[in-house]
Amino acid sequence: MKLNSTYRRLWSLTMCALLLTLPYFSTQAQDKKSLSLKEAITLSIQNSKELKLSKTKIDAALASVKTSRDAQLPNVSVSASYLRINEPNVDLKLKLGGDSSGGGSSPKVNSVAYAMASVSMPLFSGFIMQSQKESAKYLAEAAKLDADKDREAVIQNTINAYSNLYKAQQAVTLVQENLKQQQQRVTDFTNLEKNGIVARNDLLKVQLQQSNVEVSLLEAESNLKLANIAMNLLLGLPETTVLDADTTTFEQLPAGAKAVAEWEQIALQNRKDAAALSARERAANAGIKAAKGEYYPSVALTGGYVALTVPNALTVTNALNAGIGVKYSPSSLWKAGSKVTEAKVRLQEVQVNEELLADNIHLSINKAYQDYLVNQKKIEAYMKAIDQASENYKIVKNKQENNLATTTDLLEADVANVQAKLNYAFAKADAVVAYTKLLETAGVLNEAGAEAGK
Numbered sequence: 001m002k003l004n005s006t007y008r009r010l011w012s013l014t015m016c017a018l019l020l021t022l023p024y025f026s027t028q029a030q031d032k033k034s035l036s037l038k039e040a041i042t043l044s045i046q047n048s049k050e051l052k053l054s055k056t057k058i059d060a061a062l063a064s065v066k067t068s069r070d071a072q073l074p075n076v077s078v079s080a081s082y083l084r085i086n087e088p089n090v091d092l093k094l095k096l097g098g099d100s101s102g103g104g105s106s107p108k109v110n111s112v113a114y115a116m117a118s119v120s121m122p123l124f125s126g127f128i129m130q131s132q133k134e135s136a137k138y139l140a141e142a143a144k145l146d147a148d149k150d151r152e153a154v155i156q157n158t159i160n161a162y163s164n165l166y167k168a169q170q171a172v173t174l175v176q177e178n179l180k181q182q183q184q185r186v187t188d189f190t191n192l193e194k195n196g197i198v199a200r201n202d203l204l205k206v207q208l209q210q211s212n213v214e215v216s217l218l219e220a221e222s223n224l225k226l227a228n229i230a231m232n233l234l235l236g237l238p239e240t241t242v243l244d245a246d247t248t249t250f251e252q253l254p255a256g257a258k259a260v261a262e263w264e265q266i267a268l269q270n271r272k273d274a275a276a277l278s279a280r281e282r283a284a285n286a287g288i289k290a291a292k293g294e295y296y297p298s299v300a301l302t303g304g305y306v307a308l309t310v311p312n313a314l315t316v317t318n319a320l321n322a323g324i325g326v327k328y329s330p331s332s333l334w335k336a337g338s339k340v341t342e343a344k345v346r347l348q349e350v351q352v353n354e355e356l357l358a359d360n361i362h363l364s365i366n367k368a369y370q371d372y373l374v375n376q377k378k379i380e381a382y383m384k385a386i387d388q389a390s391e392n393y394k395i396v397k398n399k400q401e402n403n404l405a406t407t408t409d410l411l412e413a414d415v416a417n418v419q420a421k422l423n424y425a426f427a428k429a430d431a432v433v434a435y436t437k438l439l440e441t442a443g444v445l446n447e448a449g450a451e452a453g454k
Contacts, residue, residue, distance in 0.1 A: 040235060065137055075120045079117075082112075083111060114308045126295065127289055127290070128294065134286040138283035139283045145275045155436075155446070161234050167425065172220045175213060186206050272443055273357060274354070284343065299324065372431070389421075
């Protein structure tokens with residue numbers, strides 16, 4: 001009785017401990033989330049660090065535009081000083097009142113106070129300010145276009161990661177199904193071996209095959225975990241979130257009916273990096289104008305006010321002035337030349353980059369187009385391969401059961417059957433990725449890239 005009482009107390013303590021720890025374990029459980037491709041693209045754009053960096057570059061470019069505009073505003077300065085000085089010898093050449101001799105005692109001066117206010121409004125600066133403002137405007141436009149290009153890259157990376165997640169899930173599912181078949185086969189062969197129908201060696205072969213499939217499943221599950229972590233990092237989700245890719249995403253395959261020449265023309269019209277280089281070329285031309293502006297004088301409208309007080313000697317008030325100021329440095333005739341040359345070199349650099357990009361567009365469009373065609377043909381080939389591998393497995397299995405084929409033949413046919421299903425699943429995902437890569441290369445993924453997720 002005492003022993004039973006002790007067991008009851010232990011059981012009660014154990015149940016209390018379990019009840020207390022259940023909330024903790026429930027909070028530690030992994031969250032599961034069904035994820036569509038469209039949702040993945042939206043989350044990646046919202047949380048992309050690359051796009052946040054692009055935003056800072058746009059802000060910096062817009063700040064430069066504002067700075068160049070502010071340079072055309074009037075310059076206003078105000079200054080005032082009060083100085084204590086020693087008693088200097090002051091010899092006034094002006095006659096002091098009532099002294100016909102032209103001399104007199106010098107005033108005692110021990111301080112000076114003055115205040116100045118000036119306004120300068122630039123009228124002409126050799127087109128420097130206008131050219132700098134124009135250059136900054138084009139560079140801001142280029143920064144925005146670069147951000148659009150970065151956005152396309154983020155979308156494509158998301159599609160790639162989503163495809164990898166889908167393929168990893170399909171691999172786990174197919175290997176799990178195959179493992180069940182292997183386990184059943186081992187059970188069947190064990191019974192057959194006990195009854196002396198199959199040799200011990202054949203049983204060892206199917207057991208070895210089961211072990212190999214178990215190892216393959218471990219590798220597939222590891223790849224799935226890595227793909228899941230990569231996707232969570234890309235989307236800004238907690239690392240413990242278990243994602244479930246929508247398998248219907250890759251069922252409706254896109255059809256690119258356009259010819260490669262049409263895709264290339266679309267790329268020339270829509271590529272953001274090409275438009276950004278065009279904006280940088282205009283900025284470089286404006287930079288040349290700004291550099292040449294140093295050859296010219298600068299003209300400004302000026303105005304000011306001066307007040308001066310020298311105790312016991314002089315007081316000046318209401319001294320207003322206005323006029324036009326001209327500034328010119330003759331040394332600019334030989335110093336500005338190097339700046340003009342430097343600006344022209346920058347223009348040449350941009351023009352060469354435009355030529356390189358045109359060649360790159362031609363090559364990348366053709367490569368993306370060929371990859372897309374190849375992946376489309378792979379789907380057709382692997383669809384046939386599934387039927388062929390399935391039929392071959394049935395035939396070999398029937399032969400093996402009638403002692404017309406070896407166990408090795410049966411296992412090889414089984415591997416070929418599973419591989420055909422994997423190839424088909426992977427080919428569907430690769431075809432969608434290839435198509436979106438074609439859209440990115442053509443510069444229209446921002447507009448049409450999300451269609452794959454609908």
